[in-house]
Amino acid sequence: MRRTALAVLATLGLLACGGPDPEPGLSLALNWKPEPEFGGLFEAERIGAFAARGLSVERTGGPGAPVVQMVTARQVSFGIASADEVVLARDRGSDIVAIFATYQTCPQGLMTHAARGLASLDALFAAGGTLAVEPGLPYVKFLEQRYGFGALQVVPYSYSIGPFLNDPLLTQQVFVTAEPIAARRAQADPQVFLVADSGYNPYTAVVITHGETLRSDTARVARFVAALREGWQGYLADPGPANALMGPLNPEMDAEAFRLAAAAQQPLIEAAGGAVGSMSAERWAELARQLKELGLVKQAQPADTYFTNPTSE
Amino acid sequence: MLRRALAQSAPPLVTFAAAVVLAELVIRALDVSPLILPRPSAVFAAATSEAGPLLSALGATARAVLAGLLLSSTLGVAAAVALASSPWLKRAFYPYAIFFQIVPIVAIAPLLVIWFGYGPRAVVAAAAVVSVFPVIANTLAGLLSVDPALADLFRLHGASRFATLWKLRLPWALPYLLTGLRIAAGLAVIGAIVGEFVGGGGLGVVVLGAMRQQRTDLVFAAIGYASLLGLALFGAVGLASRLALRHWHASETNR
Numbered sequence: 001m002r003r004t005a006l007a008v009l010a011t012l013g014l015l016a017c018g019g020p021d022p023e024p025g026l027s028l029a030l031n032w033k034p035e036p037e038f039g040g041l042f043e044a045e046r047i048g049a050f051a052a053r054g055l056s057v058e059r060t061g062g063p064g065a066p067v068v069q070m071v072t073a074r075q076v077s078f079g080i081a082s083a084d085e086v087v088l089a090r091d092r093g094s095d096i097v098a099i100f101a102t103y104q105t106c107p108q109g110l111m112t113h114a115a116r117g118l119a120s121l122d123a124l125f126a127a128g129g130t131l132a133v134e135p136g137l138p139y140v141k142f143l144e145q146r147y148g149f150g151a152l153q154v155v156p157y158s159y160s161i162g163p164f165l166n167d168p169l170l171t172q173q174v175f176v177t178a179e180p181i182a183a184r185r186a187q188a189d190p191q192v193f194l195v196a197d198s199g200y201n202p203y204t205a206v207v208i209t210h211g212e213t214l215r216s217d218t219a220r221v222a223r224f225v226a227a228l229r230e231g232w233q234g235y236l237a238d239p240g241p242a243n244a245l246m247g248p249l250n251p252e253m254d255a256e257a258f259r260l261a262a263a264a265q266q267p268l269i270e271a272a273g274g275a276v277g278s279m280s281a282e283r284w285a286e287l288a289r290q291l292k293e294l295g296l297v298k299q300a301q302p303a304d305t306y307f308t309n310p311t312s313e
Numbered sequence: 314m315l316r317r318a319l320a321q322s323a324p325p326l327v328t329f330a331a332a333v334v335l336a337e338l339v340i341r342a343l344d345v346s347p348l349i350l351p352r353p354s355a356v357f358a359a360a361t362s363e364a365g366p367l368l369s370a371l372g373a374t375a376r377a378v379l380a381g382l383l384l385s386s387t388l389g390v391a392a393a394v395a396l397a398s399s400p401w402l403k404r405a406f407y408p409y410a411i412f413f414q415i416v417p418i419v420a421i422a423p424l425l426v427i428w429f430g431y432g433p434r435a436v437v438a439a440a441a442v443v444s445v446f447p448v449i450a451n452t453l454a455g456l457l458s459v460d461p462a463l464a465d466l467f468r469l470h471g472a473s474r475f476a477t478l479w480k481l482r483l484p485w486a487l488p489y490l491l492t493g494l495r496i497a498a499g500l501a502v503i504g505a506i507v508g509e510f511v512g513g514g515g516l517g518v519v520v521l522g523a524m525r526q527q528r529t530d531l532v533f534a535a536i537g538y539a540s541l542l543g544l545a546l547f548g549a550v551g552l553a554s555r556l557a558l559r560h561w562h563a564s565e566t567n568r
Binding site for chain 1: 346347348349422423426427431432509510511512513518519521522523524525526527528529
């Protein structure tokens with residue numbers, strides 16, 4: 001009798017709370033192996049920022065994971081993508097929305113050999129040689145339109161700096177926190193130009209979610225972003241502990257590579273005005289306009305459909 | 314003649330049409346996002362509106378596939394003849410031929426680029442590497458399965474090793490080789506496209522670019538063009554085996 005009463009009370013209690021069962025866990029799909037790009041996430045886990053807000057976040061995905069598709073299909077709550085992927089996906093009918101931007105300055109760059117003595121992107125494109133880039137990247141299309149690839153032989157990039165080390169006239173795409181560090185440690189003398197200096201600067205390592213999740217689970221999304229921001233503030237202050245956590249999960253990168261990458265990305269993450277991770281409508285509108293001009297999207301949507309800066313409390 | 318052609322082509326075409334219509338209806342009914350699975354109608358639209366670039370990419374891929382197949386069939390037959398010539402050679406080297414069957418082409422394709430440079434040569438090499446094993450294995454099986462009575466007959470008449478190879482073993486192995494080529498043709502298309510992922514050019518780059526731009530319709534359209542290439546090669550090998558075998562081999566005379 002007492003048991004039944006308790007069960008009834010418990011049920012009523014749950015109903016009163018508004019949830020039929022304990023909240024299901026959240027999941028976040030990464031698009032690469034654990035590395036400083038995700039430092040804030042691991043720091044947030046380490047200091048219990050998610051748990052303190054009643055959240056449990058399971059990491060999934062990895063290199064090659066179709067993150068945009070996974071979030072579009074709501075197989076995961078959150079994913080890591082870049083801002084141009086968000087604009088392209090929304091143009092293709094997906095309802096994904098950006099909620100946090102890790103890199104305020106796009107960390108994509110072009111790396112060539114310093115011995116060539118090229119002073120600018122203009123000089124680089126005029127100098128010729130080989131350009132290794134992933135086919136179809138929006139920023140490559142932007143660079144082609146802006147500078148012209150007439151003097152260059154364009155070949156695919158397949159995530160190996162072997163060809164770069166082999167060819168003194170090769171230029172390749174890089175994440176400024178990854179390949180240049182590897183090249184320097186392989187005794188090369190790389191020179192790196194930020195793509196952002198060309199005028200194309202999408203937010204990168206953006207956390208995305210589905211529009212439906214954002215509308216139905218607004219409070220939890222806001223708590224997630226607050227926890228992630230706390231993690232990033234901690235990581236920017238001291239990347240050491242989170243790096244130690246990520247190291248064993250990414251054995252190809254040693255502790256020194258983690259340290260160098262964390263230092264290299266610091267200025268790209270620290271926001272000029274607002275809080276870490278927050279985004280502005282002007283930047284999204286500019287990106288959508290650029291992608292429209294490149295013919296990659298049919299139309300630019302209103303900037304505030306692409307992103308939101310969730311605020312808690 | 315026309316009736317026969319119709320009887321041959323009607324069943325697969327009906328299957329195709331039915332599958333397309335069904336897929337269109339199901340995708341519409343379930344309202345699947347085009348990012349996850351594009352509708353067949355969108356794929357056809359991409360295949361026609363982008364026909365120019367797709368056809369020129371198809372041409373580049375087809376040239377690499379043909380060159381790769383030429384290389385793998387020549388080297389494969391030569392290797393099989395060598396392996397069949399001595400049990401010792403076969404024991405010593407055949408296990409390593411299997412390497413070509415299991416080699417993860419995605420993993421070694423970047424190396425092919427470093428060895429052969431960017432462009433068609435690396436792509437041809439990738440196509441040849443993945444398509445050589447079925448040629449070796451099938452030709453070898455043919456060379457070694459010669460009717461012992463016929464081999465005795467050649468020996469009784471004092472035929473030279475070369476004459477036995479040229480007039481008995483190779484003709485005997487021909488149907489096997491052609492079966493090997495049918496398998497090799499499809500593999501060569503895959504090998505070339507993976508080679509293009511890293512070496513550049515052709516349908517491989519179209520697929521990569523379309524994936525990067527989340528144009529799943531274009532990805533599937535490119536796959537469609539690649540399938541046409543595979544079908545054409547399969548048909549060409551079939552035609553070759555009909556012409557070569559129709560007068561004497563049961564596989565073609567029994568049709």
